[in-house]
Amino acid sequence: MTTEPAPPAARVLAVIPARGGSKGVPGKNLAAVGGVPLVARAVLACTGSRRVSDVVVSTDDPSIAEVARSAGAQVVLRPVAIAGDTATSEAAVLHAMDAHEAMSGAATDVVLLVQCTSPFITSEEIDGVVAAVTDGGADTAHTVAPFHGFIWRDGGAESGADAAAVTNAAAAKVNAAAGSFGVNHDKTTRPRRQDRPQDLLETGAAYAMRAPGFRAAQHRFFGRTALVRTDAARVLEIDEPADLERARALAPLLDPRAGTPTRDDVDAVVLDFDGTQTDDRVLIDAEGHETVTVHRGDGLGIAALRRAGLPVLILSTETNPVVAARARKLRVPVLHGIDRKDLALKQWCEENGIAPERVLYAGNDVNDLGCFALVGWPVAVAGAHDVVRAAARAVTTAHGGRGAIREIAAWLLGPTLAR
Structure with a gap:
């Protein structure tokens, strides 16, 4: 009996529009929340996704481009014609998709629009909208959150501009004359929340579209649209300065990066290999040779740690030429073929005069627990056991082999890994 080959995985392109001109919040896309610029937060959420193949930031601003590249994204420079206040997000996504396909030579199956203005978006939410299209049969999908509020509209205010043009006293007179009305309810009836239909609020964070359909429709809501529910507590769009201040206040509570170490906390970085610097998969050819996949951003992060004077060590139980080859490439020492990683780490610390409580150790599986108990900063990559x-x-937001080490380096040295 022959087995049909598995269908190829969908090629998923995440596009993050991030133009430089923002009137509501000047310099918004470079504003830091939780110590990380908004554009870098969006990039890290995308690179941490299991389903995203490539991440592109569309921008007209050199500073945004620099931060985006440092965070692990490719950059597509946006033409002036689609960089103004009236330009649509769809125009930026279509242009970026065309440019990326021209550069890579590969067609996109699913394209994502991911917004910098949603600072608390997660990799899991991005995976959710992709899965709704690739696995669930939807043409488009976007994130929503449960909403239970009663919505009202001023009967005499025809537009937001009209409402802003009158004083509160004048508006009160208009409403008294014209009458305000309920949008999602009858104001004469106040049913209990559990007796009302469940309303869902579009979060504005992430949208997924089948690429051919998106090209044809030129907008993000075509065909069958799936709604991917997210945590309402994490929903926040930054459109005004007050929104940015609110995000910064919430970051210690909502941000998975809260409580992460800084350069002042750490004297050395020790890294597991399989599942931490790789995605834990091994490819074996007919001769038994093994290959693994690593992340270029991780190499950039390790190089930056070395330049900053932080000792870096790779520690692995596997005796595999690929581990030694990667260590040579990164120019860092390696101890591999180790049965007791914790004992080897303790001896290394003694030999180098490093206090274990000042060591950051990154791992992903149960054989890392001994080292976790030894060091002051045990760090798990996303997707760890x-x-x-x-x-x-x-815990990193990025998965092993998908930029987790780059993220750790950003904790210690800053998101741009300044030289």
């Missing part, structure tokens, strides 16, 4: 995540002091 549940027991490892529970034992970690911090």
Whole structure:
């Protein structure tokens, strides 16, 4: 009996529009929330996704482009014609998709629009909208959150501009004359929340579209649209300065990066290999040779750590030429073929005069727990074993082999990894 080959995985392109001109919040896309610029936060959420193949930031601003590249994204420079206040997000996504396909030579199956203005978007939410299209049969999908409020509209205010043009006293007179009315309810009846239909609020964070249909429709809501529910507590769009201040106040509560170490907390970085610097998959050819996939952004992060004077060590239980080859490429020492990683790490710390409580150790599986108990900063990568995540002091948003080490370097050195 022959087995049909598995269908190829969908090629998923995430596009993050981030133009430089913002009148509501000047310099908005470079504004930091939780110590990380908004554009970098969006990039890290996308690179941490299991389903996204490529991440592109569309911008007209050199500073945004620099931060985006440092965070691990490709950059497409946006023409002036689609960089103004009236330009649509769809125009930026279509242009970026065309430019990326021209550069890569590969067609896009699913394209994402991911907004910088939603600072608390997660990789899991991005995976959710992609899965709704690739696995669920939808043509488009976007994030929504449960909404239980009663919406009212001023009967005499024809537009937001009209409402802003009158004083509160004048508006009160208009409303008294014309009468305000309920949009999603009859004002004469106040049903209990559980007796009302469930309303869902579009969050504005992430949209997924089948690429051919998006090209034809030229907008993000065509065909069958799936709604991907998210946590209402994390929904916040930054359109006004007050929104930015609110996001900064909420970051310690909502941000998975809250409580992460800084350069002042750490004297050395020790890294597991399989599942931490790779995605934990191994490809074996007919001769038994093994290959793995690593992330270029991780290499950039490790190089930046070395330049900053932080000792870096790779520690692995595997005796595999690929581990040694990667260490040579990165120009860092490696200890591999180790049965007791915690004992090897303790000896390395003693030999180098480094206090274990000043060491950051990054891992993903149960054989890292001994090292977790030894060091001051045990860090689990996203997707790590549940027991490892529970034992970690911090958890990355990016998965192993998808930029997790780059993210750790950004904690310690700043998101741009300044030289």
